[in-house]
Amino acid sequence: MLRYLLAGLGDPPLHVALWNGERLSPQNGAVPAMQVHIREGRALWPLLFDPWLYFGDLYARGDVEVEGDLVEFLACVYRASAAARQRRGRASFFGWWLHRPRSTSLGRARDNIHAHYDLGNDFYRLWLDREMVYTCAYFPHPQAGLEEAQAAKMHHVCRKLRLRPGDSVVEAGCGWGSLALFMARHYGVRVRAYNISREQIAWARARARDEGLADRVEFVEDDYRNISGSYDAFVSVGMLEHVGIRYYPALGDVIDRVLRDNGRGLIHTIGRAKPGQMNAWIERRIFPGACPPSLDQMMGILEPHRFAVLDVENLRLHYARTIEHWLARFDAAAGEIRHMFDDNFVRSWRLYLCGSIAAFLTGELQLFQVAFNRAGDNEVPWTREHLYARIVPGEATMPEQQAARPAANSGD
Amino acid sequence: MLRYLLAGLGDPPLHVALWNGERLSPQNGAVPAMQVHIREGRALWPLLFDPWLYFGDLYARGDVEVEGDLVEFLACVYRASAAARQRRGRASFFGWWLHRPRSTSLGRARDNIHAHYDLGNDFYRLWLDREMVYTCAYFPHPQAGLEEAQAAKMHHVCRKLRLRPGDSVVEAGCGWGSLALFMARHYGVRVRAYNISREQIAWARARARDEGLADRVEFVEDDYRNISGSYDAFVSVGMLEHVGIRYYPALGDVIDRVLRDNGRGLIHTIGRAKPGQMNAWIERRIFPGACPPSLDQMMGILEPHRFAVLDVENLRLHYARTIEHWLARFDAAAGEIRHMFDDNFVRSWRLYLCGSIAAFLTGELQLFQVAFNRAGDNEVPWTREHLYARIVPGEATMPEQQAARPAANSGD
Numbered sequence: 001m002l003r004y005l006l007a008g009l010g011d012p013p014l015h016v017a018l019w020n021g022e023r024l025s026p027q028n029g030a031v032p033a034m035q036v037h038i039r040e041g042r043a044l045w046p047l048l049f050d051p052w053l054y055f056g057d058l059y060a061r062g063d064v065e066v067e068g069d070l071v072e073f074l075a076c077v078y079r080a081s082a083a084a085r086q087r088r089g090r091a092s093f094f095g096w097w098l099h100r101p102r103s104t105s106l107g108r109a110r111d112n113i114h115a116h117y118d119l120g121n122d123f124y125r126l127w128l129d130r131e132m133v134y135t136c137a138y139f140p141h142p143q144a145g146l147e148e149a150q151a152a153k154m155h156h157v158c159r160k161l162r163l164r165p166g167d168s169v170v171e172a173g174c175g176w177g178s179l180a181l182f183m184a185r186h187y188g189v190r191v192r193a194y195n196i197s198r199e200q201i202a203w204a205r206a207r208a209r210d211e212g213l214a215d216r217v218e219f220v221e222d223d224y225r226n227i228s229g230s231y232d233a234f235v236s237v238g239m240l241e242h243v244g245i246r247y248y249p250a251l252g253d254v255i256d257r258v259l260r261d262n263g264r265g266l267i268h269t270i271g272r273a274k275p276g277q278m279n280a281w282i283e284r285r286i287f288p289g290a291c292p293p294s295l296d297q298m299m300g301i302l303e304p305h306r307f308a309v310l311d312v313e314n315l316r317l318h319y320a321r322t323i324e325h326w327l328a329r330f331d332a333a334a335g336e337i338r339h340m341f342d343d344n345f346v347r348s349w350r351l352y353l354c355g356s357i358a359a360f361l362t363g364e365l366q367l368f369q370v371a372f373n374r375a376g377d378n379e380v381p382w383t384r385e386h387l388y389a390r391i392v393p394g395e396a397t398m399p400e401q402q403a404a405r406p407a408a409n410s411g412d
Numbered sequence: 413m414l415r416y417l418l419a420g421l422g423d424p425p426l427h428v429a430l431w432n433g434e435r436l437s438p439q440n441g442a443v444p445a446m447q448v449h450i451r452e453g454r455a456l457w458p459l460l461f462d463p464w465l466y467f468g469d470l471y472a473r474g475d476v477e478v479e480g481d482l483v484e485f486l487a488c489v490y491r492a493s494a495a496a497r498q499r500r501g502r503a504s505f506f507g508w509w510l511h512r513p514r515s516t517s518l519g520r521a522r523d524n525i526h527a528h529y530d531l532g533n534d535f536y537r538l539w540l541d542r543e544m545v546y547t548c549a550y551f552p553h554p555q556a557g558l559e560e561a562q563a564a565k566m567h568h569v570c571r572k573l574r575l576r577p578g579d580s581v582v583e584a585g586c587g588w589g590s591l592a593l594f595m596a597r598h599y600g601v602r603v604r605a606y607n608i609s610r611e612q613i614a615w616a617r618a619r620a621r622d623e624g625l626a627d628r629v630e631f632v633e634d635d636y637r638n639i640s641g642s643y644d645a646f647v648s649v650g651m652l653e654h655v656g657i658r659y660y661p662a663l664g665d666v667i668d669r670v671l672r673d674n675g676r677g678l679i680h681t682i683g684r685a686k687p688g689q690m691n692a693w694i695e696r697r698i699f700p701g702a703c704p705p706s707l708d709q710m711m712g713i714l715e716p717h718r719f720a721v722l723d724v725e726n727l728r729l730h731y732a733r734t735i736e737h738w739l740a741r742f743d744a745a746a747g748e749i750r751h752m753f754d755d756n757f758v759r760s761w762r763l764y765l766c767g768s769i770a771a772f773l774t775g776e777l778q779l780f781q782v783a784f785n786r787a788g789d790n791e792v793p794w795t796r797e798h799l800y801a802r803i804v805p806g807e808a809t810m811p812e813q814q815a816a817r818p819a820a821n822s823g824d
Contacts, residue, residue, distance in 0.1 A: 375776075
């Protein structure tokens with residue numbers, strides 16, 4: 001039966017050692033560098049029933065151990081099972097039903113978000129960057145530090161949005177408020193930022209007060225579906241994963257309602273090369289309701305309202321690198337985290353971080369930044385070169401971008 | 413009835429003058445700068461029955477005249493009718509059926525392509541650039557000349573494909589061979605290029621011989637569905653418009669079959685912000701079978717095979733600028749073209765060129781360049797900055813791009 005399970009996962013090249021000393025090796029003759037150790041007999045049945053869900057639980061408890069590098073082990077399982085899925089074609093209905101994500105309705109979304117983001121700001125401070133940015137960074141070069149890369153990401157987003165002093169911006173899902181404050185601080189815009197995580201909003205409001213930005217950045221504890229007003233820019237970084245595909249039309253309606261005629265939009269999200277489900281354990285134990293979309297699914301937000309995609313950038317390897325930084329800081333703080341929670345929690349979160357690195361390295365997950373505007377709006381920069389101008393500290397907008405604008409319209 | 417027709421088009425701000433001296437002005441109080449003159453009573457019925465199809469025919473014959481700038485007139489109709497369509501929501505089944513595009517099956521595609529591209533190379537030479545590139549150019553700055561912008565476009569495509577000397581490239585729909593020859597000449601690659609236009613292939617082969625590139629560039633007179641071999645890069649510039657949505661899965665199968673594991677792909681195509689039909693007159697009289705896709709529809713090529721989108725760039729305003737150049741050259745050669753064909757032809761083609769400029773300026777049409785690779789392939793440049801390095805004549809690949817590659821993989 002274990003052989004059957006491994007075949008279902010595409011026969012990843014690894015040994016499986018059992019609690020009784022037995023060992024299974026791959027049948028296809030591969031020479032594995034890694035070994036999974038099933039330490040307790042009781043672990044076998046849940047593993048056989050639903051390996052994607054229960055491997056994580058058993059690993060967290062220590063009933064299952066991985067000998068060798070955890071990221072490499074998970075990457076090798078992802079690669080083998082992705083290849084097997086491509087060979088098999090359509091997924092089974094049973095598998096789909098078993099792993100269907102939880103509801104992300106207006107009523108349920110708050111619980112989902114609370115479960116993850118309200119674990120305590122003190123916990124996240126231990127391993128995120130100084131600004132508490134909990135999304136993919138942008139490394140101008142692979143050796144950049146995490147703080148530098150998160151600032152570069154926020155500049156990259158602001159440049160794609162072509163922010164100008166005095167613009168009004170709405171942010172859907174603002175985390176601890178880092179991007180909202182950054183936009184106000186560096187680009188001179190007014191921001192209204194929405195989030196349903198109580199702890200994050202409280203933290204963000206305190207930061208706005210401390211920085212003297214409370215008159216320009218308003219943090220609203222409410223759902224994206226309740227956004228009101230009228231704005232020059234709409235931005236959402238790392239929220240779409242939690243929206244759920246069935247609410248994409250509602251999100252599109254919101255954007256259409258609040259974005260002015262010359263408004264610019266940007267959605268930054270974890271995505272997939274092909275529609276599919278989130279890893280079951282992550283969706284159940286770490287991110288309730290999470291569902292990263294394919295580009296095709298994302299178009300369900302934009303196309304009904306005739307928003308035109310201006311730019312899609314895939315930052316998949318930047319997310320792998322970002323999480324490598326988080327993992328190193330997490331490991332350095334593991335003693336403290338164990339003290340705040342317990343060993344099971346530390347093992348769970350290490351598995352989640354390592355699994356995420358593996359997912360981005362193997363292409364199981366992608367990272368899309370999608371910039372858009374209304375289909376006929378000609379106020380667009382002539383090229384994307386302005387995104388790559390050197391960042392001059394204290395300078396708000398890019399001169400290149402300003403220069404290109406009248407020219408882009410001259411043909412109209 | 414004419415009022416009803418105008419209302420259906422969203423009441424564009426224009427006067428309609430009739431053959432008997434009567435004049436209709438907009439009911440919404442707009443003050444129009446333009447006037448349509450219906451010179452012959454016989455023009456009225458076809459206009460009322462299907463304005464999108466018959467306006468072009470009547471204009472070509474001179475039964476309908478536009479007083480004022482033709483691009484501006486068409487842009488104002490496009491804008492009004494797009495707004496009306498958004499207000500109305502779903503299009504009528506009758507309208508859809510009336511304007512359904514012709515078949516693009518293996519049997520019919522050759523006729524479709526022959527009707528447009530085999531009008532005679534001597535005709536196209538009169539108004540295209542020196543290299544005979546009949547697709548959207550890339551203007552590094554809006555004042556660039558057409559020859560410069562077409563060369564810049566080809567560099568842009570080659571950089572997105574990260575071509576290296578010795579690579580093998582397959583091109584689907586190669587026009588007069590300009591890109592295939594450019595890639596071999598400037599990037600040292602071997603190219604096999606497919607096209608079903610006999611006149612274009614003959615011209616391209618002659619050019620390859622003249623340039624001494626016949627051993628590195630092979631032109632094949634065949635359909636994209638029959639592409640064989642195995643390649644480092646797949647490129648298609650301006651062919652997808654002719655493929656037809658129902659053959660996208662077949663195109664995806666071809667790409668999956670011929671692209672190596674580390675292969676790079678790029679599709680450059682006219683597109684739409686929202687799925688819809690091509691202008692009926694263009695589809696019937698100018699480009700039989702043409703159907704520009706939305707991004708959502710394009711994903712039907714890539715997602716089933718787990719190709720991951722790396723980069724989407726929208727060059728809509730570059731296409732408006734490109735056609736402005738073509739129009740100026742066309743107008744300068746109008747006497748000669750009238751001599752080759754007739755006045756009806758000249759008026760038809762002016763309408764087609766002006767209508768295309770208007771379509772790109774109003775966002776009725778978009779221009780997408782979509783770069784992709786296999787979902788888990790980590791041989792990608794770290795950023796897109798290398799696309800904006802200065803082009804050094806004679807230098808094949810970009811040093812920035814080479815440097816980024818090992819770093820991108822170091823986390824794997």
